[in-house]
Amino acid sequence: MKIVTADVIVSSPDRNFVTLRITTDEGLTGVGDGTLNGRELAVASYLADHVVPLLIGRDPHRIEDTWQFLYRSAYWRRGPVTMAAIAAVDVALWDIKAKAAGMPLYQLLGGASRTGIMAYGHASGRDTQELFDSIRKHLELGYRSIRVQTSVPGINAVYGVAAQAEAYGGRYDYEPARRTPLPAEEDWDTRAYLRHLPTVFEAVRNEFGPELPLLHDGHHRMTPIQAARLGKDLEPYDLFWLEDCTPAENQEALRLVRQHTTTPLAIGEIFNTVWDYQTLIREQLIDVRSAVTHTGGITAMRKLLDFAAQYQIKSGIHGPTDISPVGMAAALHLDLAIHNFGIQEYMQHGPLTNEVFSQSFTFENGYLHPGDEPGLGVDIDVEAAARFPYQPAYLPFNRLKDGTVHDW
Ligand SMILES: O=NC(=O)[C@@H](O)[C@H](O)[C@H](O)CO
Ligand SMILES: [Co+2]
Numbered sequence: 001m002k003i004v005t006a007d008v009i010v011s012s013p014d015r016n017f018v019t020l021r022i023t024t025d026e027g028l029t030g031v032g033d034g035t036l037n038g039r040e041l042a043v044a045s046y047l048a049d050h051v052v053p054l055l056i057g058r059d060p061h062r063i064e065d066t067w068q069f070l071y072r073s074a075y076w077r078r079g080p081v082t083m084a085a086i087a088a089v090d091v092a093l094w095d096i097k098a099k100a101a102g103m104p105l106y107q108l109l110g111g112a113s114r115t116g117i118m119a120y121g122h123a124s125g126r127d128t129q130e131l132f133d134s135i136r137k138h139l140e141l142g143y144r145s146i147r148v149q150t151s152v153p154g155i156n157a158v159y160g161v162a163a164q165a166e167a168y169g170g171r172y173d174y175e176p177a178r179r180t181p182l183p184a185e186e187d188w189d190t191r192a193y194l195r196h197l198p199t200v201f202e203a204v205r206n207e208f209g210p211e212l213p214l215l216h217d218g219h220h221r222m223t224p225i226q227a228a229r230l231g232k233d234l235e236p237y238d239l240f241w242l243e244d245c246t247p248a249e250n251q252e253a254l255r256l257v258r259q260h261t262t263t264p265l266a267i268g269e270i271f272n273t274v275w276d277y278q279t280l281i282r283e284q285l286i287d288v289r290s291a292v293t294h295t296g297g298i299t300a301m302r303k304l305l306d307f308a309a310q311y312q313i314k315s316g317i318h319g320p321t322d323i324s325p326v327g328m329a330a331a332l333h334l335d336l337a338i339h340n341f342g343i344q345e346y347m348q349h350g351p352l353t354n355e356v357f358s359q360s361f362t363f364e365n366g367y368l369h370p371g372d373e374p375g376l377g378v379d380i381d382v383e384a385a386a387r388f389p390y391q392p393a394y395l396p397f398n399r400l401k402d403g404t405v406h407d408w
Contacts, residue, residue, distance in 0.1 A: 001024045001025060001026050001028070001059060001060055001061060001096075001100070002024060002025045002057055002058070002059060002060075003022055003023070003024055003055050003056055003057065003058050003059075003060050004023055004024060004025050004056065005022070005023045005056070006020060006021070006022045006023075006047075006051075006052040006055045006056065006089075006092075007020070007021045007023075007382075008020055008034075008044050008047045008048040008052065009021060009380060009382060009385050010040060010041070010044050010389075010390045011356055011380075011385035011386070011388045011389075011390070012388045012389060012390050012391050012393075013350065013352030013353045013355060013356045013384075013385075013387075013388040014321070014349065014350030014351075014352045014353045015037075015175060015177060015321060015322060015350075015353070015393065016035065016037075016040045016177070016390055016391065016393055017033070017035045017040070017324040017353075017356075018033070018034040018035045018036070018040050018043050018044050018047070018084075018088070019031055019032070019033060019034070019035075019088070019324060019326060019380050019385070020032040020033075020034055020047055020088040020089060020092050021092070021380060021382070022055065022060065022089075022092040022093065022096065024060050024096060026100075028060075028096050028099050028100060029095075029096070029379075030060070030091075030092035030093060030094070030095030030096035030099070030375065030376075031091070031092055031095055031326045031376065031378060031379060031380055032087065032088035032089055032090065032091035032092035032093075032095070032297070032326060032330075033087070033088055033091060033293060033323065033324045033326040033327030033330065034047055034084045034085055034087065034088030034294075035084070035322055035323065035324050035327065036080055036081060036084045036294065037175060037177050037322035037395060038177055038183075038393065038394045038395045039080070039081065040390065041390070042081045043081050043084045043085050043088070046081050046082065046085040047085045047088060047089075050074075050085075051070060051085055051086075051089060054069070054070070054073070055089065060093050060096045060097070061093075061096075061097055061100070063090065063093045063094060063097065063299060064299060066089060066090070066093060067086060067089075067090055067296070067297070067299045067300070070085075070086045070089060071086060071296075078272060078273045078275070079272060080270075080272050080294060082272075083272035083273060083294055083295060083296045083300075084272075084294040086296050086297060086300075087293050087294050087295070087296050087297035087300070087327075088297070089297070090296065090297025090298055090299050090300070091293060091297045091298055091326065091327070091330045091376070094108070094297070094298045094299075094330070094376070095375040095376040096375070098374055098375045098376070099374045099375040101374070102374050103374055104333065104370060104371065104372045104373060104374065104375070104377060105298075105330075105333040105370070105375060105376055105377075106332075106333040106334075106336040106337045106370060109298070109302065109333060109334060109336075109337035109338075110337045110338075111337065112336050112337065113336065113337060113338060113339050113341065114336065114341065115367075116364075116365075116366075116367025116368065116369055117332055117335040117336060117341070117344050117367055117368040117369060117370075118144065118145060118341075118343050118344065118366065118367060119143060119144075119145065119319075119343070119344050119345070119346035119363060119366060119367065119368045120143065120145035120146060120147055120213070120215055120240075120343055120344070120345055120346065121138040121141065121143040121145075121146055121147065121346060121347065121348075122138075122147050122149065122160065122162075122320075122347055123135040123137070123138045123146045123147065123148055123149075124148070124149040124150060124160055124161040124162050124163070124164075124172075125150055125151070125161065125163065126150070126151040126161060126163050126164055127150075127151070128200070128203050130163060131148065131150050131200070131203075131204070132204075132207055134162070135148070135204070135208060141348075142363065142364065142365050142366050143366055144212075144213070144365075144366030144367075145212075145213040145214075145215065145240060145343060145366070146212060146213070146214060146215070147160075147214075147215040147216065147217060147345075148200065148201070148204055148214055148215070148216055149161055149216070149217060150196075150197075150200050151164055152189070152192050152193045152196045152197075153192060153196060154189060154192045155187055155188060155189055155192060155193070156186070156187050157186040157187065157396070158186075158188075158193075159176065159186075159217070159219045159396075159408060160172070160176075160217060160219070173321065173347065173348075173350065175320050175321045175322040175347075176395060176396060177322065177393040177394060177395050178393060178394060178395075178396065179391050179392070179393045180392070180393070180394065181392055182394065183394035183395060183396055183397050184394070184396040184397075185396065185397060185398075185399055186396045186397070186398050186399075186408065187398065187399060187400075187401070188221060188398040188399070188400055188406050188408075189400065189401060190221060190222055190223075190226055193221070194222075194226060194229060194230055194233070197216070197230065197233070197234070198230075198233040198234060198237075201214065201216075201234055201237035201239070202236075202237065204237070205236075205237050205238075210238065213240040213343075214237065214238075214239050214240060215239060215240045215241050215242075215243065215266075215343075216234070216239060216241075216242055216243065217243040217244055218230065218242060218243060218244050218245040218246070219243075219244050219407070219408065220244045220246065220247045220270075220407040220408075221398075221406065221407050221408075222245055222246050223246060224246050224253040224254070224256040224257050225256060226246075227242075227245035227246040227257045228256055228257045228259070228260035228261055229260070230242065230245065231245065231257060231260060231261030231262075231263035231265070232260050232261045232263075234261075234263050235261060235262060235263055239263055239264065240264065240288070240343065241263075241264045241265065241266040241287060241288050241316065241343075242263045242264070242265055242266070243265075243266040243267070243269075243290060243316075244266070244267055244269065244270075244290075245257060245265055245267075247407055248267050248268075248271075248276075248280065251276075251277075251278070251279035251280045251285065252279060254267070254280055254283075254285035254286065255283065255285060257285075258284075258285050264287035264288060265285070265286045265287055266286060266287065266288045266289060266290045266316045267280060267286050267289065267290065268280075268286075268289050268290045268291040268295075268316075268318075269290045269291060269292055269318040271291060271295060272294055272295050272296065273295065273296060273300070274295075274300070274303065274304045274307060277289065277291075277304065277307075277308070281307060281308050281311050281313055282311065284311050284312070284313070286313060287313065287314070287342075288313070288314045288315070288316040288342035288343060289308055289313050289314070289315060289316055289342070290316040290317065290318050290345070291304065291315075291317060291318060292317065292318035292323055292327065292331075293317075293323070293327045293330045293331055294327075297330070298330055298333070298334060301317075301334055302334065302338070305334065305338050305340060306338075308340060309338070309339060309340035312340075313340065314340045314341060314342030314343075315334070315335065315338060315340060315341050315342045315343075315344075316342045316343050316344075316345070317331040317334065317335060317344055317345065318331075318345055319331060319344055319345035319346045319347065320345060320347050321347045321348075321349050321350070321353070324349075324353070324357060325349055325353065325354075325357035325359045325361075325378050326357065326376065326378050326380070328346075328349075328359075328361065328378075329359060329360075329361055329370055329376040329377055329378040330376060331344060332344065332361050332368055332369070332370035333370045333376065335368070335370075336369070336370055344368055346363065346368060348363075352388065355381070355384050356380060356381055356384045356385045356388065357378055357379070357380055357381075358378065358379050358380075358381065359371075359377060359378045360372075360373040360377035360378070361377060361378075395408060396408055
């Protein structure tokens with residue numbers, strides 16, 4: 001079998017997506033997700049200008065060789081753009097291989113290790129009442145695990161608070177990439193946040209009880225000692241995880257956090273190769289790990305998850321709406337097959353996105369399942385995609401009160 005075409009489709013239903021669609025000489029097609037929120041065109045160009053010419057004529061069954069060829073022939077190693085592009089090719093080739101085999105992708109990954117994939121949804125609120133309503137709404141939607149994000153007194157716009165994003169003219173539910181020519185500036189104050197957050201979880205536990213798995217995303221904003229303090233302050237509320245508690249380019253920084261708190265830590269959604277995690281995993285500095293299929297696709301993610309399994313670390317694959325239904329489906333096939341599954345993030349894509357992408361995965365009673373269609377079980381309607389041309393959209397950034405730029 002040979003690859004005859006590879007189309008890079010940039011489409012913006014609800015939000016921007018980059019999809020690679022590979023077609024073989026036997027008429028089989030496969031799709032891959034190369035969406036990198038706020039830098040979509042960089043991946044689209046990397047694919048169209050530097051990768052697609054290398055794919056034409058290759059045997060699509062040679063997935064490992066194609067991965068190694070794209071990774072090593074680029075000479076320049078790693079990075080979010082390169083690894084998102086390689087991920088798009090890799091997932092499309094796995095889609096083709098599974099279709100050729102006439103089975104859902106998870107069967108090629110070792111078959112099902114569970115009956116369903118525990119999902120968590122994003123509840124948020126500007127105040128306690130709005131937060132409680134959002135948690136109740138997610139419980140009614142069937143979620144059995146819930147991420148809690150709230151406003152902070154004295155801060156105007158905080159990541160992950162849907163109503164606040166809308167008040168700022170954004171659409172949080174399509175991931176806070178504002179359709180504006182330049183990134184929007186938001187404000188931040190870590191001490192105000194550290195004072196406020198334990199009171200939020202105290203209120204949530206009093207209202208919803210001790211059982212409901214609760215998650216929180218620190219979104220890279222604290223120093224290690226601040227993260228250590230928050231982890232300790234949240235221990236009474238028994239979180240499923242505290243995510244991205246501190247920027248982790250310096251992986252050793254997590255040693256300090258670990259020494260002070262037993263709150264489980266999830267890190268990794270902005271990483272893109274196993275090397276970003278190596279110390280975190282080897283020294284058991286994280287518990288449930290979160291990474292998108294941008295970490296080089298199924299081939300690389302499987303190796304990463306198997307490495308993590310040796311250190312009793314479970315998966316927590318990234319699943320916001322800036323991961324397209326294609327990337328989501330890839331995550332679900334992995335989630336179903338691996339033994340060290342932890343949890344799967346699942347925001348629900350918008351109605352226009354569901355017009356462009358047909359998918360066979362299901363969400364019932366709090367559990368996701370990739371479905372049993374041959375391949376990934378997702379496809380892109382190219383005509384529908386053409387109706388939604390790319391629109392520049394950027395994630396916001398933070399500045400502190402004194403004007404210093406800060407992690408968002
Ligand atoms: O845990 N989920 C997250 O942190 C996401 O909401 C990220 O802010 C977006 O995917 C960035 O594009
Ligand atoms: Co996150």
